[in-house]
Amino acid sequence: MEANFFRFLCAGLAPALTGRRIDKVFGPAPGVWVLDIQNPGHPLHLIFRPARPAGHLFLSNTKPVNPQTAPAMAMWFRKRLRNRKILGAVADWPSLRLALHLSPRTDPDGKTFLLFDCRGGMSLEDELPAGFGDAPDWPALEDVLGDPDIWREYPHISPPLRQALAALPEDQAHALYFNVATGSSETFHLARQGDGWAAPLAWPATRDAETFESALEAATAYGERDLFPMLEMEEDKGQTLQLKRLRKKVKRNLARLDEEEGRLSALLDEQVRAEALQAELYRFKDAEGLESVDVAHPEHGPMTVPLNPHLSPTENMERYFKLASKAQRGFPHVARRRAELLGQLARIDEGSLTPQPAPGKAADGSEGPAALPKRFRGLAVSLFRTTDGFTVIRGKNKKANHDILSKAASPFDYWFHVEDGPSSHVILKRDHPGQAVPERSLVQAAVLCGLKSYRKDDGKADVMYALVKDVRKVKGFNLGQVAVDRKEGTLRVDLDPGLETSLARPVDL
Numbered sequence: 001m002e003a004n005f006f007r008f009l010c011a012g013l014a015p016a017l018t019g020r021r022i023d024k025v026f027g028p029a030p031g032v033w034v035l036d037i038q039n040p041g042h043p044l045h046l047i048f049r050p051a052r053p054a055g056h057l058f059l060s061n062t063k064p065v066n067p068q069t070a071p072a073m074a075m076w077f078r079k080r081l082r083n084r085k086i087l088g089a090v091a092d093w094p095s096l097r098l099a100l101h102l103s104p105r106t107d108p109d110g111k112t113f114l115l116f117d118c119r120g121g122m123s124l125e126d127e128l129p130a131g132f133g134d135a136p137d138w139p140a141l142e143d144v145l146g147d148p149d150i151w152r153e154y155p156h157i158s159p160p161l162r163q164a165l166a167a168l169p170e171d172q173a174h175a176l177y178f179n180v181a182t183g184s185s186e187t188f189h190l191a192r193q194g195d196g197w198a199a200p201l202a203w204p205a206t207r208d209a210e211t212f213e214s215a216l217e218a219a220t221a222y223g224e225r226d227l228f229p230m231l232e233m234e235e236d237k238g239q240t241l242q243l244k245r246l247r248k249k250v251k252r253n254l255a256r257l258d259e260e261e262g263r264l265s266a267l268l269d270e271q272v273r274a275e276a277l278q279a280e281l282y283r284f285k286d287a288e289g290l291e292s293v294d295v296a297h298p299e300h301g302p303m304t305v306p307l308n309p310h311l312s313p314t315e316n317m318e319r320y321f322k323l324a325s326k327a328q329r330g331f332p333h334v335a336r337r338r339a340e341l342l343g344q345l346a347r348i349d350e351g352s353l354t355p356q357p358a359p360g361k362a363a364d365g366s367e368g369p370a371a372l373p374k375r376f377r378g379l380a381v382s383l384f385r386t387t388d389g390f391t392v393i394r395g396k397n398k399k400a401n402h403d404i405l406s407k408a409a410s411p412f413d414y415w416f417h418v419e420d421g422p423s424s425h426v427i428l429k430r431d432h433p434g435q436a437v438p439e440r441s442l443v444q445a446a447v448l449c450g451l452k453s454y455r456k457d458d459g460k461a462d463v464m465y466a467l468v469k470d471v472r473k474v475k476g477f478n479l480g481q482v483a484v485d486r487k488e489g490t491l492r493v494d495l496d497p498g499l500e501t502s503l504a505r506p507v508d509l
Contacts, residue, residue, distance in 0.1 A: 001055050001118050003094050003156045004180050005202050008188065008215035009057065010091035010098050016059060016216065017046070017100065018088055022081045027074035028064040029231050033122050035081070036063070043469075047223055048116050054199040055118040057098070058223035059216060062412045062433045062469065064231045080105075080124060081114065090133045094156040095119075099128055138181045141165070141174060164203050176203055187211050188218035197226050224412075224432040232410070247348050254341050261334050267327035272297060273305045274320035277313065284313050347378070379403055383505040384448055386441035391429040391505065394448055401425035401480035402473070411469035414442070416449040419462045419490060423453030425480065427468065446491040447499050456495065464490045 001009075023036035035046040037059075045063045049056040070078070085103040092099070096118035104110060111124040136156050144150055144157055145166060151157050161180065165173045179185045185202040191209035192198070198205065200218040212218040276297040284293055289309045296302045307316045380400040384392040393408050395401035404427055409415070412433035416426035426449040428437065442465065450461030470486040477483075 001053075001057070001096060001199050002158050002160050002201055003096060004158065004161060004185075005188065005200055005215060005218075006057075006096050006098075006118070007091065007093035007156075007183060008185060008202055009219050010089065010093055011183070012214055012216040013046075013057075013059070013098065014089035014091070017086045019086065020044075021083055021085045022102075023083070025074050025077040025081055026063070026066045027071040028066045030071075031121070032064075032227070032231065033074075033077070034063060034066070047227065048122060049227060050116075050118050050121045052119055055096075056219075056223045056227045057116060057118065058219040060220055060224060060433065062224065062228075064228060065410060077122070077124075080110070090128065092128075092132045092134075094136050094154075097132070099125070099132065141177050144177070145173075160201060160205070161203075164201075164205070187213065188215050190218050190222055197222055221434050224434050228410075228412075228432040247345065250341050250345050250348065254338070254345075257334060257338055257341065260330075264327040264330045264334065267323045267330075269324075270320040270327075271324035272300055273303075274317050274324060276300070276303055277305055277317040277320065281313060281317060287313060379408060381408070384444075384500070384503040385505045386428075386444045386503060388438050388441045390437060390441045390445075392445045392448055392503070393427040393429070394452060395425045395480075398479040405468060405471060405473065405482070409468045411467070413468045414445070414465050414488070415468050415471050416445050416463055416465045418450055418453040418455055419464050421454040423449055423455070423463075425449075425482075428465075443491060443493055444499060444503060446493045447495055448503070450493055450495045451497060451500060458495070460492060460494055462490055462492050 017037065021038040023038050026034040026036070028034060031051075032049045033047070035048075037044040037046055043061050043063065045060050047056060047058055047060055047064070081102070084105065086100050087103060088101040090099045090101065090113075091097070098116045100114040100116075102112060102114055104112070111126050113125045113128060115123050115125050115128075117123070136154065139150065139154060139157070144162060148162075151159065151162070165177060168176060180202060187204075188200055188202055189204040189209040189211055190197060190200045191204075191206045200212075200215070200222050202215070204211070210221070212221065276295045277293070279298055280293075280295045284290065290307045290313060291309050292304050292306050293313070294302065294304050305316075307313065308319070311319065380396040381404060382394045382396060384394065386392060393404055395404050401424060404425060405415070409427045410430070412435075413430055414428040414437065416428070417423055426445055428441065428445045430437065446461075446463035446465065449463050450456065453461060455461035464484070464487050466484050466487045470484060472483045472485065474481070474483050
């Protein structure tokens with residue numbers, strides 16, 4: 001993050017956070033921290049990711065998706081920060097550091113400052129280093145433009161700032177330098193960089209850069225557009241790691257099953273010995289202390305059968321029959337367990353972490369997709385792509401409708417449902433909370449919802465839609481039933497059955 005932009009960002013964060021309390025701490029990905037800030041009426045999250053050269057520090061109403069199990073460090077911070085009030089903020093902005101002054105605690109871990117270091121990470125400190133927050137010096141503009149290594153002594157004279165100053169006429173360069181040095185910039189800018197976004201600046205880097213009235217708004221837009229998709233990718237990486245671990249475990253269990261099957265096969269051979277003894281038991285049934293006997297099996301011919309000398313020949317025969325019977329009882333269990341493990345291995349190879357009765361089946365036995373993208377596998381859903389390129393997910397049954405909210409949707413996605421009656425649940429995926437969705441795509445998602453509802457034969461349907469974060473599962477409700485805290489709107493749409501075919505998404509995408 002550019003130092004001068006960080007200065008304005010800290011100036012906006014300080015009043016926004018002072019007086020509020022920290023609720024919980026989450027770690028959605030390695031090196032990423034989310035602090036829930038108590039804010040009655042509206043969710044508020046402080047999101048931080050240190051990185052060189054472009055980290056993230058921003059406020060958002062949307063919380064990123066978190067792993068089911070909180071990381072150990074998240075629990076460590078949660079224990080020490082929960083319910084502590086933010087008394088103020090001190091910025092050492094040339095070094096990209098912001099310290100929040102916290103309300104005191106009596107325990108030894110109740111340190112005074114929560115430090116965000118955009119290069120080093122998040123930590124708790126008893127006191128701040130000497131000189132933390134001191135205002136830096138500003139050399140003359142001529143010295144700035146004439147010395148390419150000036151940033152080594154003055155880190156706030158960053159390469160992006162020098163490049164911007166060098167590209168301007170002298171009078172405009174002086175005006176920009178004055179605004180930055182005095183902290184009086186009034187607009188902030190976010191420009192595209194390849195397929196992504198460049199870190200925001202306090203001056204326009206390109207002609208088509210988006211303009212924001214505050215550094216807070218620019219930082220939020222950058223964070224939600226750049227970090228949120230990155231976290232989605234991290235989630236997929238985490239799933240891939242889990243799949244590797246599961247695959248290794250299943251193969252290890254299959255190897256053990258092979259050993260068990262070999263042991264049972266050896267036990268089954270005892271049937272032949274028992275039958276051979278039975279055929280000639282009349283010869284030595286009253287003998288004692290025999291260690292072996294030579295007998296002839298009706299089918300397998302002559303053989304020597306070892307005996308336990310402490311048992312009678314009859315008891316030895318019964319023991320061999322018992323061992324063989326045990327093997328016969330064990331083979332069906334081995335076969336069943338092998339089928340289960342091979343089914344698990346097939347689902348893991350398809351990318352599913354959810355146990356299912358058989359490949360291609362949903363947990364309730366209904367047909368599921370055969371080869372869907374990883375994060376949707378294991379769900380009985382249909383996938384579509386709108387004309388504008390947005391992915392749409394539609395549940396095939398009640399369980400899928402129930403599961404897609406938590407397993408396939410992000411809080412900032414849109415959820416669709418036909419009003420006043422049963423219908424499928426439909427999710428329209430977005431890359432980040434600020435992404436605009438054309439009305440055409442909203443209408444197409446609504447039509448796909450209406451085509452799998454009680455209104456499917458009516459020609460028209462009223463379909464409501466809301467943000468996923470405003471849709472809640474309620475304890476005691478039936479599968480698929482939810483409560484909607486806030487609707488975004490209602491669309492009256494014409495139900496064109498041909499839309500399903502034209503928007504159907506290939507399963508290999």
